Amino acid sequence: xxxxxxxxxxxxxxxxxxxxKFAKGIFFAATLFGMVVLAxxxxxxxxxxxxxxxxxxxxxxxxxxxxxxxxxxxxMGTIWVMSITIPVSLILGVxxxxxxxxxxxxxxxxxxxxxxxxxxxGVPSVVFGLLGLTMFVRFFQMGRSILAGGFxxxxxxxxxxxxxxxxxxRSIPQEQYEAAYAMGATKWQIIRTxxxxxxxxxxxxxxxxxxxxxxxxxxxxxxIGAMTFIAYVPDSVLDxxxxxPIQIFNWASRPQAEFQSVAAAGSIVLxxxxxxxxxxxxxxxxxxxxxx
Amino acid sequence: xxDVKNTHPVYTIKDFNLWYGETQALKNISLEIPxxxxxxxxxxxxxxxxxxxxxLNRMVELIPSVKMEGSIHYKNEDxxxxxxxxxxxxxxxxxxxxxxxxxxxxxYDNIAYGPRIHGIKDKKTLDEVVEKxxxxxxxxxxxxxxxxxxxxxxxxxxxxxxxxxxxxAVEPEVILMDEPTSALDPLSTAKVEELIHELKNxxxxxxxxxxxxxxxxxxxxxxxxxxxxxxxxxxxxxxYSNPHxxxxxxxxxxxxx
Numbered sequence: 001x002x003x004x005x006x007x008x009x010x011x012x013x014x015x016x017x018x019x020x021k022f023a024k025g026i027f028f029a030a031t032l033f034g035m036v037v038l039a040x041x042x043x044x045x046x047x048x049x050x051x052x053x054x055x056x057x058x059x060x061x062x063x064x065x066x067x068x069x070x071x072x073x074x075x076m077g078t079i080w081v082m083s084i085t086i087p088v089s090l091i092l093g094v095x096x097x098x099x100x101x102x103x104x105x106x107x108x109x110x111x112x113x114x115x116x117x118x119x120x121x122g123v124p125s126v127v128f129g130l131l132g133l134t135m136f137v138r139f140f141q142m143g144r145s146i147l148a149g150g151f152x153x154x155x156x157x158x159x160x161x162x163x164x165x166x167x168x169x170r171s172i173p174q175e176q177y178e179a180a181y182a183m184g185a186t187k188w189q190i191i192r193t194x195x196x197x198x199x200x201x202x203x204x205x206x207x208x209x210x211x212x213x214x215x216x217x218x219x220x221x222x223x224i225g226a227m228t229f230i231a232y233v234p235d236s237v238l239d240x241x242x243x244x245p246i247q248i249f250n251w252a253s254r255p256q257a258e259f260q261s262v263a264a265a266g267s268i269v270l271x272x273x274x275x276x277x278x279x280x281x282x283x284x285x286x287x288x289x290x291x292x
Numbered sequence: 293x294x295d296v297k298n299t300h301p302v303y304t305i306k307d308f309n310l311w312y313g314e315t316q317a318l319k320n321i322s323l324e325i326p327x328x329x330x331x332x333x334x335x336x337x338x339x340x341x342x343x344x345x346x347x348l349n350r351m352v353e354l355i356p357s358v359k360m361e362g363s364i365h366y367k368n369e370d371x372x373x374x375x376x377x378x379x380x381x382x383x384x385x386x387x388x389x390x391x392x393x394x395x396x397x398x399x400y401d402n403i404a405y406g407p408r409i410h411g412i413k414d415k416k417t418l419d420e421v422v423e424k425x426x427x428x429x430x431x432x433x434x435x436x437x438x439x440x441x442x443x444x445x446x447x448x449x450x451x452x453x454x455x456x457x458x459x460x461a462v463e464p465e466v467i468l469m470d471e472p473t474s475a476l477d478p479l480s481t482a483k484v485e486e487l488i489h490e491l492k493n494x495x496x497x498x499x500x501x502x503x504x505x506x507x508x509x510x511x512x513x514x515x516x517x518x519x520x521x522x523x524x525x526x527x528x529x530x531x532y533s534n535p536h537x538x539x540x541x542x543x544x545x546x547x548x549x
Contacts, residue, residue, distance in 0.1 A: 175389060177354075
């Protein structure tokens, strides 16, 4: 028998097994750290805020007395801002992604645009707030209105929607295009009958996820001057407004301990909205995920 | 089956060259493809047979960096003339692909897709086209009770016949088939071959195949491609029994490929 290079060495094998256990332990600890912090945060918010969470909290306006404070104006403000943001960002985002994926020539210029889209998605929201302030509030003279807030938010989440939509379009198999082209379809007919139906679940998932980022967005709206105390429901897009996270931020920055609890109650509502939106996204993705 | 009739050519290809970037994929192709017959294109992988068939309905232009030279006439019309519309050409020249590619829609909507993009909206007309096409592709009996079910629920062989029916629904003159049975099991292959045999009464069929027995079974004429050139083009029976070129003989008898 030839000399074997590899012979089982009990000591060396035990050492390797130990190393594996060690690695597993480190990764588990890292996961546990995140989970524990998150759980602590949720428990703290729940225990602190649950006492203030009742129907009155949802239907009252902000107040100087913590027991009367409510988030009606903030919820309505969020809804108003979103009702501008959703159509603007979806129409612009989906159109951009269709142009980039379907019509634009694949050259250096489009690659440059695509690279910058990815970068834009990572730009801090304060910068978008500054842009919104200069462009919408001042230049287009929209003032510190819902309209300006909605447009700013739309710009903020636009890159994410474009990137998600592009991914959704790109995952459509080439064979689907070929089938339609071979029957004499034009590009636009293919976009309408093949691309959009197939990409819709992916686009919706991306849109909902980025909108839920928008719902929690504070900095950019503070920049354009969303108000922190509002005791009315807006009745036009040119009205001033506040949104949930700004209201929460305002309460949390007050010295009285009771307002900390009011802020916690607001956070619970915000978290619930986010959980619902994210679940919706997951639901859509699972329901419509296509196999080819 | 192999009596080659003297008919007008449906395609006349003259001195045709094609490049992908710097690589020449088709070299000096000159062929006349007969009407209402089955023309098989055979040859080893990478010989340009798929490129060739995709040129006939200008699908090859979807690949960037394609350069072409020479002429192709479809029924005396230059398919590359400046005002020629690819959409018109592809209305008359249907195509079936290697892998069945139904849309993620119902069986009915798959067949109605072509007529709809060409502007037919009338429900009754569409119903008729769907039934006629499915019957033409020998699929009607199998699917008539589940026209509203998703086409992905069909077997691979059924999906391919659905794709043939979908191509027929546009009422083309020519059907191009790019290795239509290579993803199918032998039984489904036999069904598709049988269908092709029946289709040639109404359509001119050009089929790419890597299966020489298949070419022998179903085609009237065969073109043998090698490294982007047509080595031999003749009546299938003649080519298989008495090839002119040694390379054709070698390929057909399985010495390479």
